[in-house]
Amino acid sequence: MILAICFVPIPDICFAFEQLLFSDFFVNDAEILNCLSDYFEDFYIGRILRLNTRRPPLFPHSLWNCYDATINNNGRTNNSVEGWHNGFARFINCHHPDIFKFLEFLKSSQNLNEVKITQLQSGMVVSVERNRYKDHNQRLANICNTYRRENIVGYLRNIAYNITI
Numbered sequence: 001m002i003l004a005i006c007f008v009p010i011p012d013i014c015f016a017f018e019q020l021l022f023s024d025f026f027v028n029d030a031e032i033l034n035c036l037s038d039y040f041e042d043f044y045i046g047r048i049l050r051l052n053t054r055r056p057p058l059f060p061h062s063l064w065n066c067y068d069a070t071i072n073n074n075g076r077t078n079n080s081v082e083g084w085h086n087g088f089a090r091f092i093n094c095h096h097p098d099i100f101k102f103l104e105f106l107k108s109s110q111n112l113n114e115v116k117i118t119q120l121q122s123g124m125v126v127s128v129e130r131n132r133y134k135d136h137n138q139r140l141a142n143i144c145n146t147y148r149r150e151n152i153v154g155y156l157r158n159i160a161y162n163i164t165i
């Protein structure tokens with residue numbers, strides 16, 4: 001459930017982490033989970049300092065939080081960039097292309113984008129997200145839309161059931 005914290009609104013991240021630490025699961029398995037919770041607190045939450053304030057974490061909350069991206073149906077990963085890079089590498093088919101090979105790729109890419117623009121303008125559906133991913137994203141968005149601070153452990157459990165590593 002600790003990974004599900006990335007689906008909590010940024011202002012409630014510390015609260016969610018604290019509630020998770022006091023949940024039955026963490027209390028019953030504290031011996032085993034202390035190292036994990038310490039690591040997560042150091043790198044992603046921020047350690048508690050004097051006067052009940054927190055040190056900034058190594059990775060800011062805005063860097064890894066995906067609550068807003070899920071609610072707004074934006075990408076949560078960089079898979080589209082990796083896909084483009086993979087297509088580029090396949091087209092170039094060498095490690096150090098010359099400028100002419102690169103320009104050939106850019107022209108080809110431009111032509112493909114113009115075809116997609118024309119298809120969109122004519123009302124055609126250009127690319128369809130696979131049903132498996134669309135359903136998964138919709139489930140996560142539905143759960144995120146039910147977020148209530150009062151039931152944060154239940155919310156984290158529901159998210160955890162729907163994410164995989």
